[in-house]
């Protein structure tokens with residue numbers, strides 16, 4: 163029953179619909195009491211030879227009126243109760259989605275997408291069933307059951323009623339026992355479904371890699387194993403679920419036996435008429451549904467309760483990186499001061515960054531180089547406030563980045579990540595992502611700046627060509643340049659290119675950087691790259707190694723130092739020479 167209390171807020175919200183629906187349901191329960199009584203009267207009139215065609219027509223007419231009324235009322239209670247439960251699903255779905263969209267990357271790092279999707283589908287549907295079918299079974303079993311028992315006791319015989327109810331406590335004991343078992347098995351089944359969901363999502367997203375490595379058979383076997391596991395766990399649920407009906411039918415059967423035996427005795431003693439016994443047994447038949455419903459109620463409630471707990475747990479995960487109370491509501495601009503003494507990713511022992519200090523004046527370009535895993539992207543993640551909890555301060559303009567509203571900080575930064583993502587939409591929509599109503603000229607201007615305009619014109623539908631998962635396949639370099647154009651649409655104070663030119667050739671890279679420099683004279687740019695030509699002209703270059711800065715300066719200064727940067731530069735010059743077919747003497 164706890165789950166109904168937990169859902170109290172929703173029932174309050176849709177009070178009118180539930181009250182209306184439940185009143186209709188109670189009226190149907192009362193109408194249901196009429197036919198058995200009518201049958202009893204007719205049988206007694208037949209027995210005493212008092213039945214006339216006039217009285218028969220009266221009884222038949224009454225049953226028809228009851229049937230029509232019950233038809234209308236049933237329609238409305240279904241509409242009210244099941245209809246309302248849809249709003250609960252909508253409400254929870256939206257809450258979850260809003261919550262998901264507020265969570266920081268570390269939240270997604272700790273959870274699997276398939277699992278989150280299972281919460282948003284299976285769990286919500288189980289809770290919806292509680293607010294629909296659950297409410298119905300609870301109310302119906304109580305009202306129909308209650309009214310029928312009252313009608314049996316008051317209008318027929320209270321002693322026979324008590325006798326017929328003797329087996330009922332057995333019902334309560336067995337259904338509650340099965341319910342507990344069901345809860346455990348259902349939890350296992352849901353967890354298995356989450357695993358399967360996760361596997362499906364990962365296999366579909368990674369299908370290209372799976373095929374390239376010829377792992378389809380292994381992948382399918384893996385999938386089949388998980389799918390079998392889901393079936394196995396659901397079979398366990400079904401086995402317990404299947405015990406409800408036979409148990410309840412057995413107990414009701416026992417009731418029938420008692421009522422028939424004692425009823426016959428009462429007729430013999432002249433306490434009851436035959437019509438009364440027929441009516442009594444018809445009432446007893448009416449008790450089957452409320453009892454079954456009662457059994458089902460445990461099932462629905464257990465599922466709903468387990469699912470609601472999981473959803474609540476997810477919603478209660480705090481938003482790690484949130485706005486401060488008096489957060490500044492303006493876009494930051496100005497100089498950047500990055501001063502981090504130490505930073506560890508959540509749950510990690512080792513520092514990802516330590517003693518990383520640099521300053522960047524507005525309009526300057528910073529180049530970050532270093533071996534893979536040296537901490538380049540980690541610097542950017544801190545700047546974007548994707549992670550917090552470092553020792554130090556990062557300032558953008560006059561304030562620390564955590565003083566600004568998160569949305570304002572992000573609006574000031576155009577970020578082109580390494581793992582660029584294009585939506586399943588047209589090229590135009592992908593570029594104009596921040597404002598789909600942007601005019602064509604602006605979209606074309608940024609596309610030209612990113613040197614992707616000519617490529618787009620060559621696509622079959624130009625800017626209307628659909629890209630992403632459902633669309634045409636683009637080369638890595640084309641995707642990178644569309645991502646750059648999308649970031650440029652923001653006219654950001656700070657543009658961050660995280661190894662975003664790795665897939666374009668050196669000449670295109672040079673042209674893009676040149677036009678960016680011209681178009682963004684007063685704005686700041688940060689470029690991380692493995693290719694030194696991309697950062698050669700930066701105002702400041704930092705060389706990262708194992709999480710810290712090992713060299714800092716301009717290209718000329720670093721060359722003079724003859725350290726790591728110098729070595730990397732020499733090596734890349736050599737590589738270029740070899741690529742061009744030159745030799746080393």
Ligand SMILES: Nc1ncnc2c1ncn2[C@@H]1O[C@H](COP(=O)(O)OP(=O)(O)OP(=O)(O)O)[C@@H](O)[C@H]1O
Nearest residue numbers: 271507510514532533534535536537538539540541
């Ligand atoms: N979200 C994360 N959680 C835990 N550790 C992380 C996370 N992101 C990065 N790291 C770790 O931090 C270190 C620095 O990674 P980072 O991505 O900053 O390197 P990088 O210099 O950008 O490398 P690359 O050139 O390959 O992109 C690595 O050891 C990496 O495993």
